[in-house]
Amino acid sequence: MSAKDVIIALDFPTREEALGFLDQFPAGEKPFVKIGMELFYAEGPQMVREIKSRGHRIFLDLKLHDIPNTVGRAMAVLSRLDVDMVNLHASGASAMMRAALEGLTRPDGTRPILIAVTQLTSTDAATLKNELLIDTPMAETVMAYAKNAADSGLDGVVCSPLEAALVKEQCGESFLTVTPGIRFADSTVGDQKRIMTPEKAGRSGCDYIVVGRPITQAADPVAAYRRAVTDFFG
Numbered sequence: 001m002s003a004k005d006v007i008i009a010l011d012f013p014t015r016e017e018a019l020g021f022l023d024q025f026p027a028g029e030k031p032f033v034k035i036g037m038e039l040f041y042a043e044g045p046q047m048v049r050e051i052k053s054r055g056h057r058i059f060l061d062l063k064l065h066d067i068p069n070t071v072g073r074a075m076a077v078l079s080r081l082d083v084d085m086v087n088l089h090a091s092g093a094s095a096m097m098r099a100a101l102e103g104l105t106r107p108d109g110t111r112p113i114l115i116a117v118t119q120l121t122s123t124d125a126a127t128l129k130n131e132l133l134i135d136t137p138m139a140e141t142v143m144a145y146a147k148n149a150a151d152s153g154l155d156g157v158v159c160s161p162l163e164a165a166l167v168k169e170q171c172g173e174s175f176l177t178v179t180p181g182i183r184f185a186d187s188t189v190g191d192q193k194r195i196m197t198p199e200k201a202g203r204s205g206c207d208y209i210v211v212g213r214p215i216t217q218a219a220d221p222v223a224a225y226r227r228a229v230t231d232f233f234g
């Protein structure tokens with residue numbers, strides 16, 4: 001199942017802004033995109049269908065986290081949307097992850113890729129210890145969540161690029177690592193804490209890098225996307 005690609009985070013508040021962004025790409029260039037809470041809450045499932053009909057692969061990033069029954073039933077609804085990847089929080093624990101997998105699987109046995117967020121890339125070691133009250137070091141925490149996700153039958157995790165190689169080592173080469181927290185050396189870091197350049201991420205066992213503001217806020221977004229692709233593939 002392992003693949004490699006750059007996913008653009010379409011973090012826009014309206015359909016017009018999201019489509020306006022995509023319209024800058026030439027007709028034959030169809031980047032893999034992520035639709036997150038902002039765009040989905042604003043525009044709903046129709047936005048997903050419209051972007052899919054334009055030929056993009058879609059990671060629907062809604063980070064589900066609730067009791068197993070609720071997450072399983074919500075995943076069954078999401079499975080009717082033709083998305084390629086969905087996610088949940090691994091901290092919801094294994095019963096929730098198994099319910100999600102079951103809910104997501106369509107009657108014909110197919111389903112989108114399901115990945116689990118381990119620790120958000122905006123969380124650093126101090127926050128982990130002082131606010132989340134997790135005394136285990138970051139890498140060990142991410143690894144424990146990743147193993148739980150793998151044991152629950154999920155396809156991979158969202159982690160920072162800093163942990164990707166270790167996840168691959170512990171959970172197997174085909175277990176996907178989807179990594180936000182990507183910044184060019186000359187990018188603004190913003191709220192991200194565990195970051196890496198696309199170039200280094202490409203050499204660190206990341207299957208997919210998720211890049212938002214360094215592309216969407218660039219003066220030339222198409223050039224910034226191509227720069228990320230070139231750097232990532234090396």
Ligand SMILES: O=C(O)c1cc(=O)[nH]c(=O)n1[C@@H]1O[C@H](COP(=O)(O)O)[C@@H](O)[C@H]1O
Binds near residue numbers: 011087121159181213
């Ligand atoms: O699940 C995610 O996609 C995600 C997990 C995580 O730990 N960190 C993280 O930044 N993300 C998402 O990845 C994107 C990163 O955007 P930028 O920081 O603008 O590159 C955002 O849409 C986040 O919601």
